[in-house]
Amino acid sequence: MAATGSPEHRQVVRYAFYKLDPAWRRLPPERQAAGKVEFAETIERFHGRLLLRPYGLVGIRGDCDVLLWQVAEDLDALVELQTALNRTDLGAYLSIPYSYLAMTRRSIYEFSQDPVRDQRLVIRPSAAKYLFVYPFIKTRSWYALPKTERQRMMDEHVRVGRKYPTIRLNTTYSYGLDDQEFVVAFEGDQPAEFLDLVMELRESEASAYTLRDTPTFTCVQMGLWELLDTLGGAGASRAEPRRPVRDDGFTPVATLAELPAGASKRVYAANDAVALFNVGGTVYAIANRCTHARASLSDGAVDPGRCAVTCPWHAGVFSLETGQVLSGPPVLPVPTYRVKLEGGAILIAPAATAEAREPTVAR
Ligand code: FES
Numbered sequence: 064m065a066a067t068g069s070p071e072h073r074q075v076v077r078y079a080f081y082k083l084d085p086a087w088r089r090l091p092p093e094r095q096a097a098g099k100v101e102f103a104e105t106i107e108r109f110h111g112r113l114l115l116r117p118y119g120l121v122g123i124r125g126d127c128d129v130l131l132w133q134v135a136e137d138l139d140a141l142v143e144l145q146t147a148l149n150r151t152d153l154g155a156y157l158s159i160p161y162s163y164l165a166m167t168r169r170s171i172y173e174f175s176q177d178p179v180r181d182q183r184l185v186i187r188p189s190a191a192k193y194l195f196v197y198p199f200i201k202t203r204s205w206y207a208l209p210k211t212e213r214q215r216m217m218d219e220h221v222r223v224g225r226k227y228p229t230i231r232l233n234t235t236y237s238y239g240l241d242d243q244e245f246v247v248a249f250e251g252d253q254p255a256e257f258l259d260l261v262m263e264l265r266e267s268e269a270s271a272y273t274l275r276d277t278p279t280f281t282c283v284q285m286g287l288w289e290l291l292d293t294l295g296g297a298g299a300s301r302a303e304p305r306r307p308v309r310d311d312g313f314t315p316v317a318t319l320a321e322l323p324a325g326a327s328k329r330v331y332a333a334n335d336a337v338a339l340f341n342v343g344g345t346v347y348a349i350a351n352r353c354t355h356a357r358a359s360l361s362d363g364a365v366d367p368g369r370c371a372v373t374c375p376w377h378a379g380v381f382s383l384e385t386g387q388v389l390s391g392p393p394v395l396p397v398p399t400y401r402v403k404l405e406g407g408a409i410l411i412a413p414a415a416t417a418e419a420r421e422p423t424v425a426r
Pocket residue numbers: 190353354355356357358374375376377378379391392393
């Protein structure tokens with residue numbers, strides 16, 4: 064018998080929903096802040112190993128607070144990330160009420176004019192503010208229908224979906240891997256549009272063959288540090304040593320030993336997260352939060368030739384010298400900071416308030 068497996072490249076995908084034990088909010092503020100730093104830095108260490116998008120559900124659902132949408136090339140990366148998170152202090156207070164495992168693959172149905180058919184094997188999250196996620200199971204009678212019948216009903220389904228072009232669908236497959244058959248995740252900026260789409264799909268013929276499509280999660284995309292602050296407790300900046308602003312407006316934030324050539328680092332100054340970069344011995348400082356969808360720029364890739372950083376989420380490029388956007392999707396620049404080196408110390412000040420620009424070369 065001929066092999067039916069496909070050699071196509073696929074990714075593994077996990078939607079892990081976490082719930083915080085309220086007992087964590089009664090811990091001392093210093094421990095809360097240090098716990099957030101440890102948790103976020105643990106996730107940041109996996110950057111490059113897997114793609115991770117943080118989403119918040121605080122204020123939306125009662126049974127979970129956080130979604131970490133994880134995309135990896137193999138299951139080992141998912142296991143190692145969760146193991147590392149379990150070892151953190153904050154991780155000891157997080158339960159996982161829902162976790163859905165799936166993989167990318169091509170649909171067995173043919174859809175004309177599908178411009179992204181070949182891209183469906185690779186998850187590329189957009190900048191959309193919201194993610195709507197649910198596990199999905201079809202009835203067994205669906206699978207007993209001739210394929211041409213199913214294709215006809217799927218065509219109707221797709222026709223309805225195309226009436227809502229701002230809603231983007233990520234379908235992943237769970238057959239044999241997890242309890243559901245699919246996990247569907249829709250990205251969009253307007254919850255009302257998604258509501259209208261789902262209502263209209265209920266009237267489609269294929270809807271009669273849905274066995275289960277709950278629970279449904281409405282999730283808000285946000286930066287990791289911002290997400291952790293939705294949990295309550297002390298902000299992560301509290302874990303940083305108190306750094307007084309000097310009379311000249313500069314604040315010592317790090318040492319050159321902590322930022323060797325080629326390195327980047329997130330620090331805090333007056334409760335603002337700042338990304339430091341050492342590019343060939345010259346230190347630059349810009350606001351850490353991307354102006355597009357709030358990714359952490361200290362995790363971005365630096366291009367020394369352009370003196371620029373590429374945002375790790377959607378590849379927006381910012382000049383490290385001016386903070387200006389060199390290529391989209393971001394539109395707004397990021398604030399820059401003046402940098403002063405004194406001995407082995409790195410000092411920064413907001414560009415507008417420092418007295419004078421000082422040499423920053425760390426040779
Ligand atoms: S968050 Fe989208 S480009 Fe930075």
